[in-house]
Amino acid sequence: MRRTRTVCPFCGCGCSFYLLSEGDRVTGIEPSPLNPVNKGMLCVKGWNAHEFIHSPERLTTPLIRKHGSLVESTWDEALKVVADRFLDIKKQFGSRALAFLSSAKVTNEENYLFMKMARAAFGTNNVDHCARL
Amino acid sequence: MVGLAATFGSGAMTNSINDFDGADLFLVIGSNTTSQHPLIGSRIINAVKRGAKLLLIDPREIQLAEFADLHLRHDIGTDVAVLNGIMNVIIEEGLDDKEFVETRTEGFDQLKDVVSKYPPRVVEKISGINSHDLKKAALMYAKADKAMLVYAMGITQHTTGVDNVKTCANLAMLTGHLGRPSTGVNPLRGQNNVQGACDMGALPNVYSGYQPVTDLAVKKKFEDAWGVAALNDKVGLTIIDMMIAAQKGGLKALYVMGENPLMSDPDTSHIEHALSNLDFLVVQDIFLSETAAKADVVLPAASFAEKEGTYTNTERRVQISGKAISSPGLARPDWQIICELSTLAGYPMNYKSPVDIMKDINAVTPSYAGITYERLERGYGLQWPCINEDHPGTPYLHKDKFSKGKGTFIPCEFKPVVEMPDEEYDFMLTTGRIYYQYHTGTMTRRTSILDREAPAALVEINPEDAKKLGIKNNEIVELTSRRGSIKLKAEITKRVPQNVVFSTFHFHESPVNILTSPAYDPIAKIPEYKGCAVKVRRCA
Ligand code: SF4
Numbered sequence: 001m002r003r004t005r006t007v008c009p010f011c012g013c014g015c016s017f018y019l020l021s022e023g024d025r026v027t028g029i030e031p032s033p034l035n036p037v038n039k040g041m042l043c044v045k046g047w048n049a050h051e052f053i054h055s056p057e058r059l060t061t062p063l064i065r066k067h068g069s070l071v072e073s074t075w076d077e078a079l080k081v082v083a084d085r086f087l088d089i090k091k092q093f094g095s096r097a098l099a100f101l102s103s104a105k106v107t108n109e110e111n112y113l114f115m116k117m118a119r120a121a122f123g124t125n126n127v128d129h130c131a132r133l
Numbered sequence: 134m135v136g137l138a139a140t141f142g143s144g145a146m147t148n149s150i151n152d153f154d155g156a157d158l159f160l161v162i163g164s165n166t167t168s169q170h171p172l173i174g175s176r177i178i179n180a181v182k183r184g185a186k187l188l189l190i191d192p193r194e195i196q197l198a199e200f201a202d203l204h205l206r207h208d209i210g211t212d213v214a215v216l217n218g219i220m221n222v223i224i225e226e227g228l229d230d231k232e233f234v235e236t237r238t239e240g241f242d243q244l245k246d247v248v249s250k251y252p253p254r255v256v257e258k259i260s261g262i263n264s265h266d267l268k269k270a271a272l273m274y275a276k277a278d279k280a281m282l283v284y285a286m287g288i289t290q291h292t293t294g295v296d297n298v299k300t301c302a303n304l305a306m307l308t309g310h311l312g313r314p315s316t317g318v319n320p321l322r323g324q325n326n327v328q329g330a331c332d333m334g335a336l337p338n339v340y341s342g343y344q345p346v347t348d349l350a351v352k353k354k355f356e357d358a359w360g361v362a363a364l365n366d367k368v369g370l371t372i373i374d375m376m377i378a379a380q381k382g383g384l385k386a387l388y389v390m391g392e393n394p395l396m397s398d399p400d401t402s403h404i405e406h407a408l409s410n411l412d413f414l415v416v417q418d419i420f421l422s423e424t425a426a427k428a429d430v431v432l433p434a435a436s437f438a439e440k441e442g443t444y445t446n447t448e449r450r451v452q453i454s455g456k457a458i459s460s461p462g463l464a465r466p467d468w469q470i471i472c473e474l475s476t477l478a479g480y481p482m483n484y485k486s487p488v489d490i491m492k493d494i495n496a497v498t499p500s501y502a503g504i505t506y507e508r509l510e511r512g513y514g515l516q517w518p519c520i521n522e523d524h525p526g527t528p529y530l531h532k533d534k535f536s537k538g539k540g541t542f543i544p545c546e547f548k549p550v551v552e553m554p555d556e557e558y559d560f561m562l563t564t565g566r567i568y569y570q571y572h573t574g575t576m577t578r579r580t581s582i583l584d585r586e587a588p589a590a591l592v593e594i595n596p597e598d599a600k601k602l603g604i605k606n607n608e609i610v611e612l613t614s615r616r617g618s619i620k621l622k623a624e625i626t627k628r629v630p631q632n633v634v635f636s637t638f639h640f641h642e643s644p645v646n647i648l649t650s651p652a653y654d655p656i657a658k659i660p661e662y663k664g665c666a667v668k669v670r671r672c673a
Contacts, residue, residue, distance in 0.1 A: 026438055
């Protein structure tokens with residue numbers, strides 16, 4: 001069994017817990033006793049924070065819309081379509097025709113890279129996230 | 134965030150979660166803390182049990198009301214009037230902290246002018262709070278030694294959201310409840326990394342660390358650091374402007390990472406139209422959300438358990454989160470997807486791990502300069518500003534001076550909710566979240582125990598109103614606004630005052646945001662979720 005220190009994904013308190021796992025299966029949660037935020041406690045959302053990870057509804061493959069419906073594809077194909085379409089639209093309408101919505105659920109590093117990509121790779125400041133909401 | 138940045142120079146929670154244990158008084162306004170931030174809610178309840186006072190300002194009889202020494206149930210959207218009234222009493226009674234005001238702030242005369250227009254009897258007319266209670270509240274807050282003001286989305290999700298926040302800041306400055314442990318103005322962030330997303334510059338006007346895109350020195354710095362010839366120095370579009378631009382046809386392509394705007398945004402049908410008007414929509418997520426189902430390309434992402442990274446909680450604490458398992462199928466961490474895509478688009482990114490990315494962040498973001506993985510692994514997180522590797526982090530802000538030097542009083546006048554009830558749409562609808570669910574439900578609805586405890590959307594109706602409309606508990610009712618209508622189950626409860634109905638936005642079967650108003654705060658561009666006019670009917 002492995003113990004991995006993580007941060008609860010469900011609210012801004014930032015409670016810390018260990019995910020207990022066997023192979024690629026998360027089997028349980030153990031609050032961090034010494035963390036100054038939660039001091040060994042969690043709320044019901046935190047105690048159940050691992051369940052959705054193994055949902056059968058998880059997306060497991062890139063999808064591309066073809067003839068109206070989303071069909072499975074490879075990473076190479078999907079990323080190429082995204083890059084090409086964004087560059088095309090930029091060429092035709094300028095970078096102001098592109099926009100990027102980041103997330104209050106992903107990591108700091110990912111938010112940083114996302115805004116860096118929007119600004120450095122695509123030349124737009126049309127970057128925001130949904131947490132105004 | 135915008136409101137606090139204008140008054141103090143920094144938009145974050147001023148104090149820390151551990152400070153809750155040392156406060157003498159809590160003023161909680163617009164935060165259903167036990168439901169939205171359960172662990173902070175318990176800190177408040179524990180503090181009350183050891184003798185701290187709780188002053189609650191909230192239209193609904195939320196769980197914290199049971200523990201409150203005084204609960205002011207003001208009319209929805211009258212927060213500025215109530216807080217101005219409290220300041221009016223404080224100044225009249227000579228209870229303002231004159232030394233703090235003199236040495237640490239500017240603009241007191243303007244504040245005094247504005248709040249002089251809000252004596253208790255005027256506030257009573259606007260908000261429904263009687264003069265006696267208002268005075269009592271003012272004395273409680275002003276006389277406390279260490280008072281923490283706490284707010285959440287009940288304050289920010291109004292067209293007057295920025296005014297509400299500035300007014301909270303005015304009150305804290307007026308009484309000197311700032312710059313010391315267990316005091317301050319403390320916005321509680323909703324989602325787990327809202328603070329981090331803002332800190333990292335996922336905003337149209339700033340790079341990481343709130344460095345403005347319009348500042349030429351900042352632009353130069355990022356051009357050098359990122360190896361780019363010319364960065365754009367015009368402020369970009371906010372999410373609301375993006376949707377408007379998409380509708381009008383100016384915006385052609387949108388990339389959505391880990392969000393579900395089709396459920397979380399106000400006025401859903403508007404957004405649906407905007408999204409279908411795009412030439413190209415990409416959604417990167419862990420589930421096929423309502424928004425992803427409309428996309429041209431969907432990219433499968435890793436969940437928090439499947440990647441390494443840091444998150445910044447509501448008290449500015451940056452914490453590390455490790456990788457426990459590998460992702461299902463072909464799903465990948467968001468950072469890897471971004472690196473590949475950027476490289477394909479002609480701007481190579483060669484980060485080997487989040488540790489590498491953090492080094493970049495340290496180099497260009499002064500408030501994060503000393504926050505390294507090495508330090509985070511050794512301890513329990515670091516609170517920014519943390520300006521170098523020897524800096525211990527900052528448990529409370531504005532100790533001897535504000536981030537911008539002096540704190541500025543920015544007085545605000547009361548403005549009513551934009552869409553007030555009228556004869557036809559005679560109820561005020563207000564929305565919020567409940568304990569067992571989270572945001573648009575993409576994660577929590579897939580967690581069986583959470584879904585069992587609160588499986589369907591409810592609308593809370595006051596017993597008097599229910600009687601008039603002939604509605605019984607658990608009956609299906611129809612709510613109609615100028616934008617659409619939905620059906621849901623009625624819960625008859627005194628938790629809501631008369632003429633107000635309350636519902637949540639977690640359920641795609643009854644998406645409340647079909648009804649809500651797209652009117653938004655002109656500065657922060659936060660939509661008004663907290664009030665719009667509806668009519669309520671019993672379904673035959
Ligand atoms: S355990 Fe509960 S209080 Fe703590 S972060 Fe998670 S949702 Fe928030």
